[in-house]
Amino acid sequence: MPVSDSTDHEGVIDRKLVDTEETNEPRNPNDGLPINELFVSLQGEGKLAGIPSVFVRTSGCNLRCWFCDSYHTSWEPTHARLDLEEIVAEIESYDADHVVLTGGEPLLYEASVKLLADLDELGYHTTVETNGTIYRDAPIDLVSISPKLESSTPTPERSPTDVGEWEQRHEADRIDLDSLSRLVEDAAFQLKFVVTGEEDLPEILDVLEALRDATDATVRDEDVLLMPEGATRTRLAETRTRVADLAMTYGFRYTPRLHVDLWNDAPET
Template sequence: MFVAEVFASLQGEGILAGTPSFFIRTSGCNLRCRWCDTPYTSWQPEGRRVSVAELVAAARASGLRHVVITGGEPLLQRELPALCAALKAQGHHITVETAGTLAPEFACDLLSVSPKTANSDPEGVWRARHRRLRENLAPLRLLLQRHPNFQLKFVVQGEQDMPEIVALVDRLGVSGERVLLMPEGKTAQEVAQVAPEVARLCLRFGFRFSPRLHLELFGAGRGV
């Protein structure tokens, strides 16, 4: 697999926020979100080839039950099914984080999908491709059918994002308790500026609030 970094930290987002976890961050992405907080896995992908056996051994050595496979876009990695199977055989709880634009078959305990909305659209040559990929819901529908234990996390800048989010949730037929709104920001300070409004939107629309604990606790940077 093409991997940018592996590290132990607390899960910062979603329904498992605060859970000690071993992270495998793959490198490479088929989207180009303009606010991407890990550009070293998307806009300028960095990393090295790491075997499934090495990753499984590193997860075991961490002593942590929870493993989070993130990116980048992990679903681009052809070794993902083998990695998930090996981690599961070792007794790990597996979260796979994805934008939901691809639908290979793999096994996990929690599918964490971050569907991208218009606030992610980049400028320039990537704009049309990025938009075309994020607007195709067929892979996402298939993923949700295969993985009944899922969460949807949306990056929110403000109330202007809500009509698109509500429409998408309705099209997918997903209950509000599975939907989390997450303040956009690359630093704890930026997140803090948006968080109160996002909290109010959660109350208004009946969605859950997702913190970004890693930024609050450890700051922006790699390996957190």
């Protein structure tokens, strides 16, 4: 269960028309953000795992990982469009100092920059969870970058649904060295790789080598987190020991998925 009831938030979402418009087009920041969920829980992943946080999940993504654990922000984006004032008011209604702006891909939207500036002014610690393909100049306390490996690409064999054009689009867009470089230069960061097995490690090492060549920022092995693929306890039980062993072998950090351990695949966790 989440650490706090989220009924009020659901009320806000329910009072809005939930639509499925194409979310990737530029919009005026005054139009607000497409919000899929807004809730309080424990941060489940990364350096800040275990910290009570308000999660603001935007809808819409420029990638389509076959294993996406927020399907309703990517393959079937659904949301209410909320004004930034409404989002901030919802955040302030919870007793938490940390805000996680996640998705989908929250940096698709210029309005995310304005929201982060407002939260910075209010004294919140902000984490932005991004796939690393889009850079925006915004006040961020921790940018949690999850570069997508080849093992994320939707193929007809891997995906339960029709992948259509997304196999090519995802493969073409999933790594953007320029955006990755600018993101790690601008804020404290963690690089969080979703790992299925040892076959992912050569590509992770290649991405790190290319990034270290491309940026002046120092990318330490302790900033690199291996996270087991799996959005359910059953799947995680198959991957986590393997991934923990790989983290020890290669000298990277292992990150748990506390929310899956605690609440399996329940929404708003």
